[in-house]
Amino acid sequence: MTAPVNLRSTEDYRKMDAAHHWHPFTDTAELNAKGARVFTGAEGVWLRDSEGNRILDGMAGLWCVAVGYGRPEIVEAVTRQLQDLPYYNTFFQCTHPSAAEFAEAVTAVAPAHLNRVFFTNSGSESNDTVFRLARVYWDCMDKPSKKQFIARRNGYHGSTVVGASFGGMSAMHGQSDLPIEGIHHIGQPYWFGEGRETGMTPDEFGRARARELEDKIREVGADNIAAFIAEPIQGAGGVVIPPASYWPEISRICRKHDILLVADEVICGFGRTGNWFGSDTFGIEPDLMSIAKGMTSGYVPMGGVMISDRVADVVIAKAGEFYHGYTYSGHPAACAAGLANLRIMQEEKLVERVRDDIGPYMQAKWASLGDHPLIGEARMTGLIGAAELVRRKEPIERFPDAGTTGTLCRNLSVENGLVMRAVGDTMVIAPPLVISREECDELVARARKTFDRLA
Ligand code: PLP
Secondary structure: OOOOOOOHHHHHHHHHHHHHHHOOOOOHHHHHHOOOOEEEEEEOOEEEEOOOOEEEEOOOHHHHOOOOOOOOOHHHHHHHHHHHHOOOOOOOOOOOOHHHHHHHHHHOOOOOOOOEEEEOOOOOHHHHHHHHHHHHHHHOOOOOOOOOOEEEEEOOOOOOHHHHHHHOOOOHHHOOOOOOOOOEEEEOOHHHHHHHHOOOOOOHHHHHHHHHHHHHHHHHHHEEEEEEOOOOOEOOOOOOOOOHHHHHHHHHHHHHHOOOEEOOOOOOOOOOOOOOOHHHHHHHHHHHEEEHHHHOOOOOEEEEEEHHHHHHHHHHOOOOOOOOOOHHHHHHHHHHHHHEEEEEEHHOHHHHHHHHHHHHHHHHHHHHHOOOOOEEEEEEEEEEEEEOOOOEOOOOOOOOOOOOOHHHHHHHHHHHOOEEEOOOOOOEEEOOOOOHHHHHHHHHHHHHHHHHOOO
C-alpha cells in the first residue's frame, strides 16, 4: 500500500465532514454524534482507515470492486485517456475510440442476443433509461397503452424517482410519496424469510411467487404493461437467492403475456454469480439488462443498459431519435476504466475462478457458519451471500425489533476488521472476486468471531 494521502488529522476530517457533507442513506444527526470512519487507502481486498486499521472488505465497496483495489492497469488506462481526450460527448454523431471499443467488449461478454449498450453513469440512471426505452419500444410497436411496470417488494433499483419507484423499499417510498403511478409490486422469492412457514417446498414457493406476476398482469391487463423488472439475485434486499423454479416460471409468464423482461444486473453482472451475468446463471433471456458497479469495478462511475436485438431493431427502425442521454454517457475515462477492468477479468479468468474455484471454496466455508447458534441460514451463490441472524434455531425465532441486532453485528464486525453489511437482521457479503483462499478463511473466521461476540 502507498503512503496515506491524508494530510490533516482524523478529527479535522470528521469536523469538516460533519459540518458540510450530507451523506447518502445516512441519519446525519446519528453520524455526527460519533463521526465518520475515514478511509484513506486500499489494496486487493483490504481497506486502510486513517487510524491505521486494516479491514477486510467483505462488500467490495458497495458490491462493485470486482478486480480488487489498487490495480495499476486501470489507473494507467484512465491516466492515458485523460491525457489524450479527457472529455468529449457521444451525442450528435460523435464517438471516441474508448467508447467504441468498450461497447464492443461489453456486448461480447453479454448474452448473445444483447448486441447494443446505452451508456449511463450509474445503476439508477440505467433504470431510468429502461423506463423510457421500454415505453418507446411499445409506442413503436403500436401498443402505446403498454406503459406500466411490475417490480418486486424489497427489490432495489436505485435512488432516482424511477429507480426508487421500481424498487420495493417501503422506507424509500414513505419518504417521498413513491412509487410514481403505474408501477406495481409483487412478492419476492425469499424462502428463509417468507417461504419456510408456508408448508411449501422451496420450488413450490418459487413457482407461487412467480405466479404473483401472472395475477398482477391479469389485474392490470397485459395491454397496459410494458415490462417486469427484477434482480436475478436480490442484493440490497438481503441477497435473496431464488429457488430454481422461480426464473423459468417468470420467463414463461413474460413471454406468454408479451411483457418485456428486464434483468437488473447492477450487482449480479460481471462475474458476481459465477458467470458473466446473473442471467447466465439462472437461464434468463432478458430484453433489457441494467448494468453498473462491476462494469468498471467502481474505479470511475459508469452504468449502462444492454439492449436486445428484439428491442433495438424496432426502436432504431421506427422511433427516429431517442430523446435521452447524459452529458457523461460514454465518458472517455469511464470507458477506459471499463476496458482495463474487463481485460483484467479476462486475463485473470475471474469469472471462471468464481464459478469453478474460489466460489465453491468460499460457499463451503460460508455454509459452515450455519452451525453457529445465531445463524439460521448461511447461503451463497458465486461470491454473493447472506447469513440470517436468529435468536433461536429450533424452532427458528427471529430477534425482536428487526434491524437492531443486525446493526449491532455490522458495527462489531468492523471492530473485528471485517466489513459486512446488515439488511435488517440479514448479514450480507460480496467480497472482491480476486479474494484468495487464505482471505476467504480470514473473512469467515472474522464473521464467526463477530457472531460469537453477539451471542
Ligand atoms: N440496481 C441495483 C440492483 C442496485 O443494487 C443498485 C445499487 O446498489 C442500483 C440499481 C442503483 O445503482 P446506483 O447506486 O449506481 O445508482
